[in-house]
Amino acid sequence: MGESISEGTIINWLVEEGDSFNEGDIILEVATDKVDNEVPAPASGKLIKTLFQAKDVVPVGTVIATLELSEAGSVSSDTPKAVASDSKSSKPKKQTKKPKAAPQPQVSTGSFSTSNTNTFFSPLVIKIAKEHHVSFEELARIPATGKDDRLRKSDIFNYIEEGRPYKFAQPITQDPTAYRIPQLNFDKGKGKVIEMDRMRQMIADHMVYSKHTSPHVTAYVEADLTNMVNWRNANKVAFQEKYGERLTFTPLxxxxxxxxxxDFPNINASVDGNNIIVKEDINIGMATALPSGNLIVPVVKNADTKDLKTIAANVNELAGKARENKLAGDDIKGSTFTISNVGTFGSVMGTPIINQPEVAILALGIIKKRPEVIETENGDEIAIRSMMYLSLSFDHRVVDGFLGGSFVRRVADYFEQFDTNKKI
Known part of the structure; x- marks a missing residue:
């Protein structure tokens, strides 16, 4: 269901236990942080048992149900087959063993006060805890917001962001004069309470994860887009008449x-431990707003090999799918570098958060006419020019100031040196 997907949320079971189904019928809907997916039946059969319910978060590879399948199209008496969630294929896996429950860590709380009663921690939470050297005792003190008092990854990231206030918590029998980390209770105010939808929760988790993973540095440059703006205004009607595609600024x-x-391939990379993976393909992601207001990143694949007509067609198709909530898994998979056009919202500039596992993201501000000093044959003159601020956030673990600054300057140079004689 997409690269880097580690878990999915069951939205709804469309077939109930004991019900029969035909090959291709949708058995359930599964949501990831990128897209909602319908899981079809691999063959005709009957749903024997569901092991998870709606709204349950299930790690990739976990068995979620057992089916009794019949390749002949009718229910057989063969051993029931199991269906597992899989990030590499939407086709259910066949297994004969039921899943083993993850071992529950033994939490020795002693005199400590625990914040949650459920000491079952998912493999993802345990992985995050190991990466940040958080013990099981410390995990047990973190306030949990998940179903049945389960600890979610957003809970542990929020806890880390708050400075791990329970890291050095001491038994209540300690000398009362000893130092205590203050337990701060912020006044969050009163007003209308709106519960985050599933996608907003996942976006929040990813943003916090990105800020904790990558030390963000932002470089800014200014670009004169007058030539590009004039060319686009002069050719947008002819472009649409010739190719049947709208010519916005995004394809340019x-x-x-x-x-x-x-020109700078090391900006097209990701980090794997102590290794830097420089990607062969140049796939440009475009941060796009959904009708709900949430953001998603559809991808223009192999953008460096396509002409303007093809890029425009790709951009328009992806934008249309986003508006209609029809983006598929392949549409949002494989991005190697992301741009965010904050200028469409009227913003002068922005400080974007890196789209993991990439190492940089470019924000493009509003195109605004301003009086600027330009060099001409007659010397310096003041003219009305179409100006834009560009801001590049980059991962300072692997991208230094020279690479980040040189790259964003090169983008600005391509904007400024736009060929006004370019043929459509």
Whole structure:
């Protein structure tokens, strides 16, 4: 269901226990942090048992139900087959063993006060705890917001962001004069309470994770887009008449960014432990708003190999799918570098958060006419120019100031040196 997916949320079972189904019928809907997926039946049969319910979060590879399948199209008496969630295929896996419950860690609380009663921690939570050297005793003190008092990954990231207030918690029998970490209770105010939807929760988790993973540094440059703006205004009608595609600024931006990425390939990378993976393909992600207000990142694949007509067609298709909530898994998979056009919201500039596992993201501000000093044959003159601020956030673990600054300057150069004689 997508690269880097580690878990999915069961939205709804469309077939109940004991019910029969035909091959291709949708058995359930599964949501990931990227897209909702319908899981079809691999063959006709009957649903024997569901092991998880709606709204349960299930790690990849976990058995979620047992089916009795019949390749002939009718229910057989063969041993029931198991269906597992899988990030590499939407086709259910066949297994004969039921899943083993994850071992529950033995939490020795002693005189400590625990914040949650459920000491079952998911493999993802345990992995995060190991990465940040958080003990099981410390995990047991973290306030949990999940179902049945289960600890969610957002809970542990929020706890780490707050400075791990229970890290050095002491038994209540300690000398009362000893230092205590203050337990701060902030006044959050009163008002209308709106519960985050599933996608907003996942976005929140990813943003916090990105800030904790990558030391963000932001570089800024200013670009004169007058030539690009004038060319686009003069050719947008003819472009649509010739190709049947709207010519927005986004395809022009994608084309220029792909060229700059090709000039500085190390910006097109991800981090794997102590290794840097420089990607062969240049796939440009575009941060796009959904009708709900949430953001998603559809991807223009191999942007460096496509002409403006093809890029425009890809951009328009992806934007249309986003507006209609019809983006598929492949549409949002494989991004190697992301751009966020904050100018569409009227923002002068932005400080974007890196789209993991990438190492940089470019924010494009509003195009605004301003009086600028320009050099001409007659010397310096003041003219009305179309200006834009560009801001590049990059992962300082692997991208230093020279690479980050040089790259964003190169993007600005491609914007400024736009060929006004370019043919459509």
């Amino acid at each position: 931006f994608v084309e220029a960014v792909a060229k700059a990425v090709k």
